[in-house]
Amino acid sequence: MSHDHDDHGHDHDHGASDMALRVKALETLLIEKGLVDPAALDAIVEAYETQIGPRNGARVVARAWTDPDYKARLMSDATAAIAEMGFSGAQGEHMVVVENTPDTHNLVVCTLCSCYPWPVLGLPPVWYKSSAFRSRAVIDPRGVLRDFGLALPDEVAVRVWDSTAEIRYLVLPERPSGTENMNAEQLAGLVTRDSMVGTARVTA
Amino acid sequence: MNGVHDMGGMQGFGPVQPEANEPVFHAPWEGRVLALRRAAGAWRKWNIDFGRHTIETLPPADYLRMSYYEKWFASTIKLIVGAGLVTKEEVETGRPAAGSKRETPPLTPDKVMPILKAGGPTLRETNAKPRFADGAPVRARDINPAGHTRLPRYVRGRMGTIECHHGAHVFPDTNSKFEGEKPQYLYTVRFEARELWGEGANPRDTVHLDLWEEYLDPA
Numbered sequence: 001m002s003h004d005h006d007d008h009g010h011d012h013d014h015g016a017s018d019m020a021l022r023v024k025a026l027e028t029l030l031i032e033k034g035l036v037d038p039a040a041l042d043a044i045v046e047a048y049e050t051q052i053g054p055r056n057g058a059r060v061v062a063r064a065w066t067d068p069d070y071k072a073r074l075m076s077d078a079t080a081a082i083a084e085m086g087f088s089g090a091q092g093e094h095m096v097v098v099e100n101t102p103d104t105h106n107l108v109v110c111t112l113c114s115c116y117p118w119p120v121l122g123l124p125p126v127w128y129k130s131s132a133f134r135s136r137a138v139i140d141p142r143g144v145l146r147d148f149g150l151a152l153p154d155e156v157a158v159r160v161w162d163s164t165a166e167i168r169y170l171v172l173p174e175r176p177s178g179t180e181n182m183n184a185e186q187l188a189g190l191v192t193r194d195s196m197v198g199t200a201r202v203t204a
Numbered sequence: 205m206n207g208v209h210d211m212g213g214m215q216g217f218g219p220v221q222p223e224a225n226e227p228v229f230h231a232p233w234e235g236r237v238l239a240l241r242r243a244a245g246a247w248r249k250w251n252i253d254f255g256r257h258t259i260e261t262l263p264p265a266d267y268l269r270m271s272y273y274e275k276w277f278a279s280t281i282k283l284i285v286g287a288g289l290v291t292k293e294e295v296e297t298g299r300p301a302a303g304s305k306r307e308t309p310p311l312t313p314d315k316v317m318p319i320l321k322a323g324g325p326t327l328r329e330t331n332a333k334p335r336f337a338d339g340a341p342v343r344a345r346d347i348n349p350a351g352h353t354r355l356p357r358y359v360r361g362r363m364g365t366i367e368c369h370h371g372a373h374v375f376p377d378t379n380s381k382f383e384g385e386k387p388q389y390l391y392t393v394r395f396e397a398r399e400l401w402g403e404g405a406n407p408r409d410t411v412h413l414d415l416w417e418e419y420l421d422p423a
Contacts, residue, residue, distance in 0.1 A: 019231070019233050019273075019274060019277070020231060020232070020233040022277070023233040023236050023237055023240070023277060024233070024236075025298040026240065026277075026280075026281070026295065026298075027236055027240055028298060029290065029294055029295065029298050029299065029300065030240065030243075030244065030284075030290070032299070032300050032306075033289075033290065033294075033300050033304065033306065033307060034306040034307035034308055034309060035243075035244065035247070035284075035289055035290070035307055035309060036240060036243040036244060036309050036311065037243070037309040037311060037312055037313065039312075039313040040239075040243050040309065040311045040312055040313045040315070040316055041236060041239035041240065041243055042239075042313070043313045043316040043317070044235075044238065044239035044242050044243065044316055044320075045229075045235035045236070045238070045239050047316060047317060047320055048228060048235070048238065049228050049229070049235070052320070053228070088321050088322075088323065089319075089320050089321040089322055089323035090319075090320050090322075090323040090324065091323065092323065093323040093324060093325040093326065093327075094325065094326070094327060094370065094373075096392075109212075111210070111211050111212030111213075111356055111358075112209055112210060112211075112212075112256075112354060112356060113209065113256055113259065113260075114272060119323075122228065123228055123238070124272075125222070125223065125226050126223060126226065126230075126271075126272070127220050127221060127222045127223065129272045130217070130220060130221070131211055131214075131217040131268065132217040132218050132219060132220045132221070133220045134211045134212070135211040135212065135213065135214035135215065135217050136215070136217065136220070137212075138212045138213055138358065138400070138411050139212070139213040139215070139358075139400075139401055141409065142406070142409075144220055147219045147220040147221075147222075148220070148222060154406060154408075155408070156408075157406075157408035157409060157410070158397075158406065158408070158409045158410075159409070159410050159411075159412060160409070160410070160411045160412065161412050162212060162356070162411060162412065162413045162414075163414070164354045164355070164356065164413045164414050164415065165326075165354060165370075165373060165376075165390050165414035165415075165416070166325075166326040166373060166374075167370055167390070167392070167414045194222070199222075
């Protein structure tokens with residue numbers, strides 16, 4: 001079968017095409033046995049490719065920046081406040097929002113697997129699932145942030161949140177200066193996925 | 205289980221390497237693995253904690269070598285064979301065994317979004333009172349269970365402070381063995397970086413974990 005994805009590294013290419021064949025074989029078997037419905041598989045993939053991603057979280061952040069009542073609800077019951085925006089469910093059943101300030105920077109990790117707030121950020125990027133990030137985020141968070149080009153002064157406290165249970169964390173980044181005249185929609189356009197995990201700041 | 209998955213505090217994996225403009229899936233098969241696992245999960249033959257443990261019990265060298273979706277694929281085969289949904293022979297040949305019954309899939313396309321939107325909350329009602337108050341000093345127990353646990357090695361035996369509780373949640377250590385949900389209070393516990401990593405750590409830095417009551421002793 002053809003595969004038109006763009007991989008780097010020949011070994012990886014070989015492994016990837018082998019995986020494509022193996023996954024296709026398993027899918028065919030499960031469909032033939034009536035265990036899974038291929039249209040349901042399509043719907044799951046489509047949901048994560050088109051509907052469930054970091055633009056959801058960016059809308060939550062932008063609203064918190066522009067609507068003080070919403071921010072208060074978000075900080076006291078994040079699950080309910082995020083559900084108000086239409087985002088809920090798998091891997092975001094119990095949400096907590098942690099706020100960055102000039103004195104405090106928050107960073108989210110899952111050292112034991114790769115827990116991540118799917119309804120607001122979508123599926124986790126490869127680096128979030130990597131051994132390098134999972135191992136180092138708790139022992140050397142400042143070094144990890146430097147890998148992302150973010151050098152924090154010693155005076156700024158770093159709070160690392162290791163997602164060991166079913167609580168999922170979303171970082172509320174600082175609103176950048178110079179954005180006073182922007183509306184929520186414009187602000188949401190500035191908010192990156194990494195800023196909501198805590199490996200970046202939002203810049204105007 | 206003191207497995208290779210319990211990575212917090214390990215060194216030597218090199219720098220974190222972010223990828224610019226990363227796609228949701230790097231190849232179509234990754235999306236199919238995600239979808240197959242969720243659709244097979246709709247048979248409700250296992251729970252999330254058993255599913256995680258199935259990944260943790262992959263051979264350590266495989267665990268480190270495989271990508272996330274390769275691990276999911278390998279563990280999904282373990283799950284569906286273990287649950288009796290398919291046989292090993294069927295996976296190997298790619299064909300249903302002669303005379304095997306054709307089932308009706310429980311997950312139909314119309315149910316996908318409602319199921320994703322509902323998720324699987326783990327908060328449970330309880331009449332119990334929380335053992336620890338906010339601000340209480342605690343010590344994480346030094347335990348080494350051979351099965352699934354969500355108490356990482358790097359905090360065992362260390363002192364922390366209760367920040368808050370989140371109500372009673374399903375306890376993974378028993379749920380992963382189908383020995384019951386055993387709901388109990390879940391606390392956010394704050395550990396000073398210096399308590400975990402020694403004097404080299406920044407005195408301002410902290411690490412916060414969500415830990416079940418049974419993982420903690422008063423200190």
